[in-house]
Amino acid sequence: MARHNITVAGRPDGQPILFAHGFGCDQNMWRYVTPKFTSEYRVILFDHVGAGGSDLTAYDRQRYSSLHGYAQDVIDICRELELTDVIFVGHSVSAMIGVLAAAEAPELFAELVLVSPSPRYIDDGDYVGGFAEPDIRELLDSLESNYLGWSTAMAPAIMGQPDRPELGEELTASFCRTDPQIARAFARVTFLSDNRADLGEVSTPTLVLQCSNDIIAPVAVGEFVRDTMPNATMVQLEATGHCPNLSAPDETADAIAQFLHRSSPVRR
Amino acid sequence: MTTGGEALDAFLAALLVDDAAELYDRAPCGYLSTTPDGTIVKVNQTFLTLVGYEREELVGRLRFAQLLSVGGRIYHETHYAPMLRMQGAAHEIALDVVRRDGTRLPVLVNSVLERDPDGHPVVVRTAVFDATQRREYERELLRAKERAEASEARATALARTLQQTLIPPTPPEIPGLDLAARYRPAGDGSEVGGDFYDVFQVGVGDWVVVIGDVCGKGVDAAVVTALVRYTLRGVAVEHARPAQALMLVNQVLRRHGTARFCTVAFIRLRQAGTGWECLVSSAGHPLPMVRDAAGAVREVGRPGTLLGVIDDPPLHDVPVALNPGDTLLVYTDGVPEARNGTEFYGDQRTAAVLARERGAAAELAAALLADTLAFQDGTARDDIALVVLRVPDGPTVG
Numbered sequence: 118m119a120r121h122n123i124t125v126a127g128r129p130d131g132q133p134i135l136f137a138h139g140f141g142c143d144q145n146m147w148r149y150v151t152p153k154f155t156s157e158y159r160v161i162l163f164d165h166v167g168a169g170g171s172d173l174t175a176y177d178r179q180r181y182s183s184l185h186g187y188a189q190d191v192i193d194i195c196r197e198l199e200l201t202d203v204i205f206v207g208h209s210v211s212a213m214i215g216v217l218a219a220a221e222a223p224e225l226f227a228e229l230v231l232v233s234p235s236p237r238y239i240d241d242g243d244y245v246g247g248f249a250e251p252d253i254r255e256l257l258d259s260l261e262s263n264y265l266g267w268s269t270a271m272a273p274a275i276m277g278q279p280d281r282p283e284l285g286e287e288l289t290a291s292f293c294r295t296d297p298q299i300a301r302a303f304a305r306v307t308f309l310s311d312n313r314a315d316l317g318e319v320s321t322p323t324l325v326l327q328c329s330n331d332i333i334a335p336v337a338v339g340e341f342v343r344d345t346m347p348n349a350t351m352v353q354l355e356a357t358g359h360c361p362n363l364s365a366p367d368e369t370a371d372a373i374a375q376f377l378h379r380s381s382p383v384r385r
Numbered sequence: 386m387t388t389g390g391e392a393l394d395a396f397l398a399a400l401l402v403d404d405a406a407e408l409y410d411r412a413p414c415g416y417l418s419t420t421p422d423g424t425i426v427k428v429n430q431t432f433l434t435l436v437g438y439e440r441e442e443l444v445g446r447l448r449f450a451q452l453l454s455v456g457g458r459i460y461h462e463t464h465y466a467p468m469l470r471m472q473g474a475a476h477e478i479a480l481d482v483v484r485r486d487g488t489r490l491p492v493l494v495n496s497v498l499e500r501d502p503d504g505h506p507v508v509v510r511t512a513v514f515d516a517t518q519r520r521e522y523e524r525e526l527l528r529a530k531e532r533a534e535a536s537e538a539r540a541t542a543l544a545r546t547l548q549q550t551l552i553p554p555t556p557p558e559i560p561g562l563d564l565a566a567r568y569r570p571a572g573d574g575s576e577v578g579g580d581f582y583d584v585f586q587v588g589v590g591d592w593v594v595v596i597g598d599v600c601g602k603g604v605d606a607a608v609v610t611a612l613v614r615y616t617l618r619g620v621a622v623e624h625a626r627p628a629q630a631l632m633l634v635n636q637v638l639r640r641h642g643t644a645r646f647c648t649v650a651f652i653r654l655r656q657a658g659t660g661w662e663c664l665v666s667s668a669g670h671p672l673p674m675v676r677d678a679a680g681a682v683r684e685v686g687r688p689g690t691l692l693g694v695i696d697d698p699p700l701h702d703v704p705v706a707l708n709p710g711d712t713l714l715v716y717t718d719g720v721p722e723a724r725n726g727t728e729f730y731g732d733q734r735t736a737a738v739l740a741r742e743r744g745a746a747a748e749l750a751a752a753l754l755a756d757t758l759a760f761q762d763g764t765a766r767d768d769i770a771l772v773v774l775r776v777p778d779g780p781t782v783g
Contacts, residue, residue, distance in 0.1 A: 141463030145471065209463070248455065256456035308459075330422070332450060333462050357422035359462040363470040364422065 121163040121194060122170035127155035132227070133200040134158040137191065139209025139233075139360075140307045143169025146208060149366030153374060158204070163194060165211075167299035176299055184210070184310050188217035195225045204377060206230040208362055209333070210307040213315070216346075220318040229323040230373050231349075233359050234342050235334040236312040244313070247335045253308045257301075316345040323349040324376040326369060330357040352376070415513035421498070421506035423448035423466075432513055435492075437485035449511065454481040454489060465496075469509065473498050479516065479523075491520035541575040547607050548577050551614060552770070557584030559592050561656060563775040565746035567754045571602070571719070571765050578768030579606040579647075580717045581614050585621070590656035593621045596772055597649035597670065598717045609645045612637065613692075617649070627651035627666035628700040631692060635668075638693035646693035650686070650715050652774075654707075660776055663705040663713075668692045671718055671732075674739055678710025678778070682736045685713070712749065712775040714739050719769035720753065723761045730760050746773040 124144065127134075134154055136147040144162040151160050164171040165187055180186035191214060195203055203226050207215035212234030219226045238246045239253055323346050327339035336353070343351040352372045356365030409416060415432030419425050425443045433440060436452065443452075450461045457480040468475045474497045482490045496511040552568050570578045579599035586592050595617050599610045613634055620633040631651055638647065648670040655662045665673060669691025672684040685705045690698035707713060716735070723730035738756055742749040750773045757769060 139463065142467050146467060148471070252455040255454070256459055330448070331462075332458055358466055360467050360470070363467050 120166060120172045120175045121190065122172075123161065123163045123194065123198075125159065125161050125198075126151070127158050127160035129159060131158040132202055132204065133161055133195075133198075134204040134206060135161045135163075135191070135195070135200070137205065137207040137211035137214060138164065138168065139207075139211050140303055141209075143171075145169070146360065146362050147206075150362050150370045150373075153367075153370035161194075161198065161200070165303075166190065167303060173299070178302065181302065181306065183306060184214050184217055184312065185221075187211075187214045188221060191215065191218040192222045192225065195222070201225060202227045204228045204230065206232065206373065207234075208232040209234075209359065210303075210310075212342075213310065213312045216312060216315055216319050219321045220315055223319070223321060226321050228377060229319070229321050230326065230376065231323060231342060232326045232362060232369065233328055233331055233334045233339075234325060235338045236316055236342060236345075237310070237338075238308050238333070239311075241311075244341070245335070245337050247332065247338060248308075256308060257305055313341075313345065316342060317347065320347045324373065325349055325351040326361065326372055327351055327353050328356050328358060328361050329354065331359050333359040350376070415492075417443075417449065417511050417513065419449050419509045419511065421509060423450055423509070425449060426508070435484075435490060435513065435515060436482055442485075449509075452482050454483055457481050465494075469496055469498050470506070473500075479520070482513070491516045493519070537575075541573075544575055544577045547604070548574070551577075551581040551607065551610050553582075553584060559584065559586075559654070559774075561590075561777075562654075562661070563746040563777055564773065565750040566772045567750045567769070569719075569754060569758070569765050569769040571768050576602050577604060577607040578602055579610055579645075580719065580768035580770040581610050582770050582772050583614055583617065584772070585618060587622050587653075592654045593617075594652040594654065594715070594772055594774065595621075595649055596715050596717060596770055597647055598719075598768070598770075599647040600645050606645060609638070609641070609643050609647065612641060613647055613649070617651070621651075621653075625653070626702050627653050627664050628689070628702045631666055631668045631689075631700050632698070635692040635696075635698055639696060643693065646691050648691045648718075652713070652715065654774075657706075660706060660708040660711070663707060664702045665705050666700055666702050668698065668700055671716060671721060673705075673713055673715040674736060675705065675707070676712045676714075676739050678708065680740060680743075682740050684732075707774070707776050709776050710778045712739065712746070712773060714749070714753070714771065714773050716753070716771035717767075717769060719765060719767040720757050720771060722767060723757045723769075724766065725760050725762075730757055734760070746775040749773050749775075 136144065136151065138144050138146045143164045147162060154160050166181065167173065167176045205215040205226055212231035213236055215229050215231065219229055235246065237244065238248050239250050240246050240248065325339050325343045327336055339351055343349045354361050354365060354368055354372065356368055358364050361369045410430040412429060412431055415435050416429040417425055417432055418427040425447055428440060428443055450458050453461055460480065465475055465478055476495050478494045480492055480494055482492050484490055493514045493516040494511060496509055498506055499508045499510065501507050548570060557564060557566060564584065566582055568580065579601055582596040584594050597613060599606050599613060616634050616637045617630065620630040624630045624633065631649060649668045650670040650673060651666045652673065653664045665686035666689060667686045668689050672686045672688065674682055675685050676682045686703045687701040689700040692698060720735055721729060721731050735753065738753045739749065742752045750771060753771060754769060758765060
């Protein structure tokens, strides 16, 4: 529990909905979305090991050298909390982490919601991931050798004064806080992974939430995910950018709620 | 000399030129305003000059992130934009802007997100500072940090290598005796300590065990430690009496001109029947302890003066018989002087471990080292060296 900084809210007897954050930040990314779900569901949030308030000493270079280590963590969290019939909501890289977890332990998951997913960031033949290999190499090199490393190291100092006091000081201290070495390793595993072959393995009912003008996960990639997964639908959001959970939390939450009520109308 | 009238004229002229529009357009930093999703709605001339674009090419056409390098775009989407949404501001973010001609401009960026009275985001205001020289300086710092780390790693490796020459390369053995030794450098072992020990043969059934401590640390101390250790080996062959050998080491130290003094415990062992006859001499060193087969612990030897300080240090040879079942323990002051707050580990705790651990020499050595380290929370503040000699219970193999 402490390892992943797990927080649980909402209805104790509700169906569990597990939110997983993407590369760059932590569970606070879901802050504006989760209030829509607390009256009906048991809402579970966590930080990936290496991010936010997780236990940095639990970071194992070997375990987290592929997304399977992160997927195993999701499964471990579900088993430890004895969750079944789980709705998994994963943003960015965590969308693929959820796909891998559902492929490994399909019995745990009722639905998947993939927010801005990409199974492969690098173009490959006919497949358009949005980035050329040199682009990603440049990103990783820059993360490894120069300013992004410095920026990350300085992140706690550059938070500044939140002008939204309800977020509280605790958030200021932890938001986007990460160890630069771990951030680099996470960037590497995020942007070099190729999980296209895993998509077909997962028949869990799945919603793809696709943003407009997302330079990290373009529309063609969302469509690829929808078309490759046996049981997926896609909703195109008006939200722009890569983080609709922040830029358009209402639209995001509504799309998720609509999907959940449509795909399994009988709720407990 | 400026008269009051001229100063007022200059003030009014500056005031006239620097109206709000001029202040914005020709500010000493780039300004741009964007919609909450990043579309550029307004830029100042300084920004256009920095990036080499015309106003019409940017306003209403491009989003700020599109002006960034690929690495910067990903950072923008995954860190910068979320931070701005959550905190309302982001400061001193380092990014690379790609100019119209494809060259890169390292910048530092500050942004604030303005919201309407209902809290809905309306506009993002961004100030962009040329950070070319600062970035180069950061790279220099990073390179310097890497060089410092590499240099530290080399120094540590050198200290470890040097340290290894001050103790026997393989665990020493004496036929007919159960012998164990431990050495633990202070702290993280990045500095060479002054402790040493040695075990060597001078004749048939005739052995020398020495342990000592040269004051100080580092390469200078290691030079003296090596000198003492090799001198001991040289003189021990010629001189049967430990006190004589130590006296010669004292002369060598005095002639060497080093200000470093040293303590040594010298034990000469001769096999005699089922046991061993020893001569023990201490030059300022903690006296060895012996536990007999019945379990009684006593100090052996007589305190003498440390080496390298005066010309004729008082030194004494004391005969000690080691019988089957007896165990002799000798150690450097890193054991009794281990500290927990103001409290020392002391001789009594040492004697208690010796009394308690009745097994093989290696078990006693490991137990004493572990207990000493545990007493000081796992980190040795001083080097620790210890040697254990145990005469087996049964008939010894000659």
